Amino acid sequence: MPEQTLTPEQTLTPEQARTPEQATTAARSRTVRFGYHGSTEVVDRIVRLAGRERADVQLVEYDIADPFRGVRAGELDVMIVKFGINEPDLVTSRVLTEDARAVVVGSGHPLAGRASVSIEELADYDAFAPPGVFPAYVWDDVVPPRTPAGRPIRRVRRVRTVPEMMRTVAAGDAVHISLVSLADLAPPGIEVVPIHDLPPAPVTLAWVRGAEEHDHVREFITTAEAEASR
Template sequence: MEIFLALAEELHFARTAERLLVSQARVSQTIKKLERRFGTALFERTSRRVALTPVGRRLRDDIGPAFLRIQEGIARATEAGRGVAGPLHVGFSGALQGDLVLSVQAALRTGNPECEVRLHEVPEGDPYGPLRSAEVDLAIVRFPVSEPDLTAGPVLISDAVMLAVPARHRLARRDAVGEGDLAGESVLPAGSLQETLARVGAGHGVHPVPSQTAVYQTRPTIAFVPYPDAPPAEFGAVWRTAADNARIRAFVAAAAALVRTEGGPAQVCGACRADAIRPAPR
């Protein structure tokens, strides 16, 4: 069935053989055996193209998901037997999250040198896409996460929220702002961080951001004002439930241990956020 499903995807005998590391004759013989078994053609073949017949499409749709689950089960069993050895691709979309991943990478290397953590920046607007496409095994994303196919770990970062306002805005020199101060203000919807900050700087509105933004994204056109009424921005690890393995669990455990040693999620890289919560100069 692996050969059938690969050919159903590639629709090319030579590419299918190359992908599966078998001969083209093996691919052709296997398909012919299946067609004799089912008593009907699964593919239409001409000198120029290969296409699935209606029966072939139905067979692909019926067995494809089940075969994928079998492959994932085999992969999980293999990972469990292998332990934590091998690469772990970790995604992040913010500077503080990246700093945390680097710290966990160093800690994990000490106890599990055979686990190789590789960092990948993921888009803020689509943090789950790289997980679902298997580009990354795990990602540090903003919570909460309510996705049925994903598992969320513990909160690793809890960051106070600030209000990003234009530098000449009436709130720019406040020590803090509250909910009442936003009356009549244009609060920009969430988007990519760079686009949102550019719009704030241009005077299009205001936007709440984690305090780390005031440290890593300073610019003369924006002031960041403490916003204590807003709940903290929380970040943690998330991964595909079906792809859970020993490396992911080792990384999450090492991250949780590191956070505990730093005094909890609100203290992770505290020095990186201390400047952010100081009042704007008068």
């Protein structure tokens, strides 16, 4: 029996044989809808841990005043969480990385220009209350109600967005106790000064319980966890 000769189309892999439209649809089906807030620098760290490229994720910035709405509504597959959460319907990954602590101040503030500051010094200035429905127990980690020495921190300023917070800080003596990654978003007139006596924030991924049943989402999470554990 004569040997059968395969045509070029018959030698293509299933991936190669797809039309451009089919390939686009397949790529979208594996895109991880990734919720984040603030700087994308920490996002990029996690994407690298997962062995992916930025093009493999659809970045969606969530509203800090209602942080879990998007993931609960099914609009996100995973979201970045900083500090620990205790939400019965949400699951979190292992700690994947950390974000160091810092304070956001105006460039004319008495603490501006310092190499670092102590959390004890920040009790001298107005800080911010939690925005919107942001969980109060998480905010206690972000902006502690008291310093380690017992001094109360005046959490009295109220805003709903990072740009609004930046404008408030730039205009007066208020401070925002936050994270070093906010330096990526700081406009002129704002400085982000490290806090040397607060531990860094642990960074994890969170998702709705059961949502990781999608293969590409589960693979993203487990690969990032395994690489972070090395």
